[in-house]
Amino acid sequence: MITGEVGAVDVRALEALRAVRSQGGVTRAAAVLHLTPSAVSQHLASLTRQAGVPLTERVGRGLRLTPAGLALADAADDVAVALERARTAVLDAHQAPTGPVRVSAFSSGAELLLPGLLTRLEGSGVEVECTDEDVPLDDFAPLTDRIDVVIAHRPEGELAWSAPGASAGVRVVPLLREPLDVAVPVGHPLELSARADGGVRHADLAGQRWIAVKEGFPVGEVLRAVLAGGPVDGEPPRVVSRINDFHVVLELVAARHGLSLLPRYTCGRHPGVRLLPLLDVRAGRQIDALVRADTAERPVVRRVLSELTALARKLAGA
Amino acid sequence: MITGEVGAVDVRALEALRAVRSQGGVTRAAAVLHLTPSAVSQHLASLTRQAGVPLTERVGRGLRLTPAGLALADAADDVAVALERARTAVLDAHQAPTGPVRVSAFSSGAELLLPGLLTRLEGSGVEVECTDEDVPLDDFAPLTDRIDVVIAHRPEGELAWSAPGASAGVRVVPLLREPLDVAVPVGHPLELSARADGGVRHADLAGQRWIAVKEGFPVGEVLRAVLAGGPVDGEPPRVVSRINDFHVVLELVAARHGLSLLPRYTCGRHPGVRLLPLLDVRAGRQIDALVRADTAERPVVRRVLSELTALARKLAGA
DNA sequence: CAGACGATATAGTAGTACTTCACACTAGGG
């Protein structure tokens, strides 16, 4: 027997491994687990000792899971799911799903979905605790360690949420697709030309000044893709501002400081701004709910998800 | 919040619940877990407290799982499987399957299969630890808590191993079917009549004296069923002895103390006994390997099982 | 080269998971 340490693999150690994978480091993993980095490190050491194979490798001053570590983490996902199923099997079976659920959304998604969600769950015993979390694309998945249901958005078509392994064990529940329109101030030449046509075309966008979101944030790539459909009129498009809050963007557009690409349902009500559909380019964002596989087993969470999808269906239909 | 106890369900408590189900009691469960009954009882209490629903109910001076308890135990099976998968994922991945495996068989099955199994695994690094365990039909499944691979037999056709819940979480790997023949001493009238016919018929068995196995043991029911095909010649068949060891039975048959129903492959080599096939009644026993679902995930165990099935195929073909 | 930050190692501590022991209850016999 070469195996230095025999005995059942510890579930908490597996939990630590999962956290390290999703958070990308011992320190942050420790944070979401409410532990000290030392404890997490010891868990990793214990697992590594049992495996005989290194599960982590140093990269810079940080840490990364080896292929073996990733494999074990995947297995750990199944363990977590099975455990949650066990708890659900009886522990919550006899009573209606109730209790606290942490839900987050990026700000415009929060406006769109959270009020309706709260209304639907009023008096149901489900206590939705809301947060707004607007983060770069790659940072959505790790949030699921702290937050049960993460409402996130991404440029449509992209696989996304497929980060190196950070999003393993995270389930993606598609909610709705929201088209992105060109936002122009009332009275803008494009508005007039669009009145006949029903929208604008790629070629119409020549020489405009644009307001985009900050680098790395979800919808930013879409604007770049639309404009890069070919240098418009030979002249490269200019991005004059980078603003994340759509309300600010709307005000800037209304004040004729530039155009922008904005989601239709969320931004369609500003009196000084018209949203003009893009006729020859397909532009949109996909809104998803991100849930960890084990979290998704909790009946309360399932309830919240079903309300969310129902709500989204209604919104997309209207 | 009514939930008195919050916090993750303990895997060891689930393990205890599983053992109580399969062993049918706290004391025996404690034995297979290498714990005291008190510890097991406390685990049950902990789970019950979290569930809010009683998981066990008293019956006589013993104990039985409630439906809720059975449901939770089923979920616990999945947890155990997931954990074993996790361990396998890495811990044993890099090395060929090796190590100790406990295998048991009922005595005649042991004769039939164990020598071949040991030969096939010679020098493979798999250390097969053999035991012979000949127990009543219902007691085979619980053995899987102490023994990795339990080779058992049952009257063919019966679902069997479907005891109240004791066999939940136990996988059945069919090995081979062995016909049961009528054993007669050489020179017996039936032997002569069978020479032309190729076997005996139900009607031929009138008025014979029979040697059966003890009450409750696997093949006993088959003899009863064969003879009960209708009172043979009006006269009810007489069972004069109850012997479990087939070698003893063979000696008794050879010494003309009665006939018996014996498995063909295992008992066909005695010089003083002829085995005559039953022509108009289908009689046989099914030989299976019983393995707990989580145990079956261990690579060494899978190796042993694959060798066993291969060996059985070869035997059935010959 | 400081200095900040990340992971890890060691020693100490607090909690918990078990055992031990004592008890309550049921079943079966003398």
Add this chain to the structure above:
DNA sequence: CCCTAGTGTGAAGTACTACTATATCGTCTG
């Protein structure tokens, strides 16, 4: 009938192990 042998359960004690606190080492940044 009581008595014994069996069952599961509860309370107190103990040993362990899972975590924290603290210190150290390595790596990137200004």
